[in-house]
Amino acid sequence: MDIATSFSAFHASEHAVSDAIRKLKSKIINPKLILAYFSENYDEKLIQQVLTAEFPNSQILGCSSCQGVMTDEGYNRGEGIALWAMCDYEGAFGSAIVSTNQSPYDMARQALLRAIDNSGRPGELPALILLHSSPGHEEEVIQGIEDELGIPVPIIGGSAADDHVIGNWKLFTHEQRCKEGVGLCVFYPSCNVSYSFHSGYASLGMSAIATRTEGRELIELNHRPAIDIYQEWIGQPLSGENSIVSRSSLNPLGRIAGKVHDLPYFKLSHPLKVTQRGGIELFANVDEGEELFFMEGTEERLITRAGRVIDSAFDICSASQELDPIGGITIYCAGCMLRVQDRMEEVAHYVNKAMHHMPFVCPFTFGEQGQFVGGENAHGNLMISAVLFHRD
Template identity: 35%
Template sequence: MFSIESHHIAASSTAETTERLQSLLASHDRQFLIGFCEAALLKALPNDLSRTSPCLLASSCLGSANEHQLSLQQHSISVLRFTDKAGFYGVASSQEATDVRAAAAKTLLSAMEKSGRGHLSPQLIWCFQTPGQEEQVLLGIQDIVGTKVPVFGGSSADNSIEGQWGLHDGSQKLAQGFIIAVLYPSVPVLGYFGSGYELTELSGSVTKVTGRKLQEIDGQPAIDVINRWRTQLGHPMLEDGNVLAASTMTPIARLKSSGDIPLLLLSHPAMASGGCLDLFSEVHPGETLHLASGSTMQLIERGPQVIRTARDIAKLRGMLSLEGAIIIFCGGCMLAIQTAMAEVQAAMAAELPNLPFIMGFTFGEQGTFSDGESRHGNLMISCTLFGGDRET
C-alpha cells in the first residue's frame, strides 16, 4: 500500500517548531521523508533527526507551504511522508567542494546501495544542493545512470541571499554540499519542469565566460548588451551591484526546443560589476542567449499552469489516480510576488484537490524537460506527481 501525508509546522520560535517536528516524527513509522525548512530553523534542528528512515531537507527562502497553509516570515517546515512497503528509497550526502562531479557519482552509488536495489536505475532521482554545485552534481549523476533517468530537485536558499542556506540528511546538517535520493516507488511518478516566461527576439552569442561570470556577448561587455536589450523593452538599465530583484522579470534564456512550445532554460543575473554579470547558473561559449520577459501576472498564474500540464501528462501516461506532489518554486520569483503567494498557494491546492503536497522556494531548480534531459536553471518551477492504484 502506497500513501503520502503532508505536514506543515509553523511557530514564532525555532524551539517550538523543532519540538513539534520531533513529536511528529516520533509518532509515525515512515519509510521516506522529504521537506523544506526555513533556514534559521534548519540550523536549529538536531543532527539525529531521522535515524531509521531515508530523509532529506533543504532550507527554503522565507518559509514553505503545503496544501493547507503557506508560512512566510515564520519558522516553518513542510514535510512529505511516504509509506510504501513495496517501494525502495535511499539517501546519501557529500560535503565535497573540490571534485564535485566525482563525489556526486560516488554519492549516487551509495544512495542506490542503501535503497536495497543495488545498481538498478531508479525511477526518479532527487537532489538538494547548496548553490554553485548544480551542474557538476548533475554531470556526476549522469556519469552513472546516463541522461534518461529524470532528475528533479532544488538548491537550498536563505532569506536574504547571504549564504545562510543549508541541508539535512537525517543524521547531519550540511552548510555546503549536496544530498541525493533515489526513489523506486511502487507507483508511477513523473515530473514537469517549466519557466512561465516569454521569449523575446533579442539575442546574442556568448563570446567570453569564466565559470558563472558572463563577460561578453557578441564581443561586447555583457552588461552593455543586456542593458541595450532592456532599454528596447522599456526597462531601466542595470547598475553595478546586486541585480537579482531588478532582473527577475528579464532573465537570460537559452532555447532548448524549436517546436511549437519553446522550452526556456533561464539564468538569473545576480551581480553586475566591471561590465560582467555573475549568474546563478552556467552558460558556455557559443551558446545563444535570449532576453526573456515575464510579468507579475505570469508569475502568479504559472504555478497552477504547471500543475495542470503535469496532470495532463499524467493522464496521457495512464496514471489513473494521484497521491501527492512535490512543488519547487523559485525563491526569486516568490519574492517578486510575495504579497500574492497566498493566492498562488490556494490556486495550486485547487488544482490538486484533496491531495497532499509540499512547496519550497529555492535558489536554483533542477528538472527534466520534455526532451528527456535533466538540467539546472533559475526562476523555474517544477511539479513532481506520484500516482496511485485507484481512479480519481
C-alpha cells in the same frame, strides 16, 4: 501507500520540530521517507537529531528554504518547518549527502551511489531522483549523476537557499549535515510518477551570442560588455548598480533547451549583479558560443504558472493511464516568490487546485532542476519543477 505533510511556525527550533512531528504522526504511520524544509533561523542539527530519533527507520533529507515554505495548508511566510512523508511498503528510498573537497561532479556520483546503497536496491535504476545541493555548481552535479547512471533518470530539485543570499543555506540527512555539498534522494516507489519542468517566460525575439564567459560571469555579448546589451534590452540603466536580482526577475536570459513541434522551450539564467568589467554574474552557467534570448514574464504568470506546471505533469501521463494522485513535490524559485510575495496565497490556491487538494510541499530555492518534456535534465533559474505520485 500514503503521503502526508505537516507544518509548524513556532520560532524556537525544538518547539517547531516537535509540533511538526506531532502533526505528521497524526496523519501517517511508519513513513519510509521524510523530507524537511525549513527557514535558515532553525537549528538543523537539532532538527536532524529529533527526526532521526522519532523516525529511526526512515530515510531523511532536509534542505533550507528562502523566507518560508508552502504546503497544502497554504503559504507560510517568513519562517517555519514543513515535513513531507511517504509510506510505501513495497517501495524503497535512499538519501545521502557528500561534502568533501572533491569536485561537485565527483561528489554527485558518490552521493548517488551512497543513496542507492541506503535504499537497498543496488544495481537498480531509480524512478526519480530528488536533488538538493548547495548553489553554484548544479550543472556539474547533474552531469555527475547522469554519467554514473548512463541513462537520464528524471531529476527534480532545488538548490538550498537562505533568506538574503548570503550563504546561510543548510542541508542534512539522517547521517550527515553540511552547508556546502550534494544531497539527494533516490525513489523506487510502487506507484506511478509524473513530472514537469517549465519557465513560464516568453522570448521577446531579441538575442545575442555569449562571446566571452568565465564561470558564471557573462562578460561579453556580441563582443560588447554584457551589461550594455542587457541594458538596451531592458530599457533601464543598470551599470551603476551591484545587485540587480529584483529588477531582472521578470527579464532573465534564456537558452533553447529543446523544441516540441518546432516550438522552442527555454532554460533560464537569472542575472544577479553587474561585475566591475561590465559583465553580468548569473545563477547558472553559460558557455561561450551559446545564443541568449531576452525573456519576459509577468507577475500574473508567476502567480498562475505553478498550477499550470502541475497540470502539465498530469497531461504528460494521462494519455496512457488513469490518474489517482496521492500527493507531490513542487519546487518554486525564491526569486519568483519574492517578486510576488504579497500574493503567494494565490499561488498556493492554484497549486492546491492542480494537486487535486492532495498533500504537497514546496520549498523556495536558489536554482531549480528538472526534466523537460524532451527528456533533458537541466538546471535553470526562475523556474518551477513538479513531481506527482499516483496510485496504480
